[in-house]
Amino acid sequence: MVQSKYLTGDSAAINEFLDKFDVFLFDCDGVLWSGDRLFEGTVETLELLRSKGKRVVFVTNNSTKSRQDYQKKLTGMGIPSEVEEIFASAYSSAIYISRILKLPEPRNKVFVLGESGIEQELRTENISFIGGTDPSLRRDITPADFAGLADGSMLDSDVGIVLAGLDFHVNYLKLAMAYQYLRRGAVFLATNLDSTLPMSHTFFPGAGSISVPLVNMTGQKPTALGKPSQAMMDAIEGKFRLDRARTCMVGDRLDTDIQFGIEGGLGGTLAVLTGVSKKEQWEAEDAAFVPAYYVDKLSDLRGASS
Numbered sequence: 001m002v003q004s005k006y007l008t009g010d011s012a013a014i015n016e017f018l019d020k021f022d023v024f025l026f027d028c029d030g031v032l033w034s035g036d037r038l039f040e041g042t043v044e045t046l047e048l049l050r051s052k053g054k055r056v057v058f059v060t061n062n063s064t065k066s067r068q069d070y071q072k073k074l075t076g077m078g079i080p081s082e083v084e085e086i087f088a089s090a091y092s093s094a095i096y097i098s099r100i101l102k103l104p105e106p107r108n109k110v111f112v113l114g115e116s117g118i119e120q121e122l123r124t125e126n127i128s129f130i131g132g133t134d135p136s137l138r139r140d141i142t143p144a145d146f147a148g149l150a151d152g153s154m155l156d157s158d159v160g161i162v163l164a165g166l167d168f169h170v171n172y173l174k175l176a177m178a179y180q181y182l183r184r185g186a187v188f189l190a191t192n193l194d195s196t197l198p199m200s201h202t203f204f205p206g207a208g209s210i211s212v213p214l215v216n217m218t219g220q221k222p223t224a225l226g227k228p229s230q231a232m233m234d235a236i237e238g239k240f241r242l243d244r245a246r247t248c249m250v251g252d253r254l255d256t257d258i259q260f261g262i263e264g265g266l267g268g269t270l271a272v273l274t275g276v277s278k279k280e281q282w283e284a285e286d287a288a289f290v291p292a293y294y295v296d297k298l299s300d301l302r303g304a305s306s
C-alpha cells in the first residue's frame with residue numbers, strides 16, 4: 001500500500017523534499033487561508049520558497065473570484081503575485097467555453113449559477129451571459145414564472161450553456177431556469193465539483209453542491225473545468241513550460257488537489273491538514289489517491305534549514 005511521508009518536524013526530510021521540485025502549485029482555500037483568514041506563517045513560507053528560486057503558482061477551484069480579484073486578495077494578504085501566476089476555475093471555464101467548446105453564435109450565451117468571478121472571466125473572453133449576480137433573480141418564484149418557464153417566454157433563446165459554480169445566492173427560481181435550459185439542450189458545465197467549502201473551521205455547501213439538484217433532475221453530469229480536470233494543468237504547463245517531474249501540487253483535498261497532481265503526472269503531491277481531507281482518508285485500504293507527502297500545516301515547510 002502506498003505510504004504518505006510525514007514531513008512535519010523533520011528538517012532533513014523537508015530539505016530533501018524541497019530540493020526535488022522547481023515549481024509548487026498551491027491550492028488556496030484550506031491551504032493558504034480559510035475564507036479571509038490567512039493561516040499563520042503562509043507569507044513567510046512562500047517567501048522561503050521564492051528565496052530558494054522556486055516558482056509559485058496559485059491553482060484554486062473557488063469560482064467566486066476572477067484572477068484579478070485573487071491577485072488583489074493575495075497582495076492584500078502580503079503575498080505578491082502576478083495575474084499570470086493565478087489559475088482559477090472561473091478562468092478555466094471561460095477559456096473552455098471561448099476556445100474549446102466554441103458554440104456558434106448566437107447560441108453560445110451562458111446561463112450562470114455563480115458569483116462575479118465567473119461573470120468577470122466570461123466578459124474578458126467576450127462571452128455573453130445572463131443570471132449570475134443579477135439581482136432580479138434573487139426572489140421567490142411566482143405563478144407568472146412557472147407559466148413563463150413552461151411556455152419558454154421567460155427564457156432567452158440564445159442560451160446554449162448552463163455553467164454552475166459556487167453561488168451564495170442560489171434559489172428555486174434560478175435552479176428552475178437552469179433546468180429548463182438544460183431540458184432544451186443547453187450544454188451542462190460546472191466550474192468545479194467540490195462538495196464543501198472549508199471556512200471558519202467548518203464546512204459549507206461547495207460548488208458541487210450547487211449543481212447537484214440539476215444532476216438529480218437531468219440525470220446528466222456536468223463537464224467540470226476545475227481540479228482534478230487536467231484542463232487547468234495543461235494551461236499551466238503551456239504557460240510555464242513545466243517539467244512535470246519537478247513540479248509539486250500542494251492541496252487540502254484528496255479528490256481535487258491530490259488527484260489533480262497524481263493524474264497530471266507531477267513529480268509529487270503534498271497534502272496539508274488545515275482544510276478538507278484527513279489523513280485517515282488516505283491511510284484507508286481503499287484510498288483512491290494518496291499524497292506522496294503530508295504536513296500538519298503549510299508553514300511546517302519552514303522547518304527546512306534556510
Ligand SMILES: O=C(O)[C@H](O)[C@H](O)COP(=O)(O)O
Binds near residue numbers: 029206208
Ligand atoms: O466549493 C468550492 O468551490 C470549493 O470548496 C473551494 O472554493 C475550493 O477552493 P480551493 O480549495 O480549490 O482553493
Ligand SMILES: [Mg+2]
Binds near residue numbers: 030252275
Ligand atoms: Mg482547497
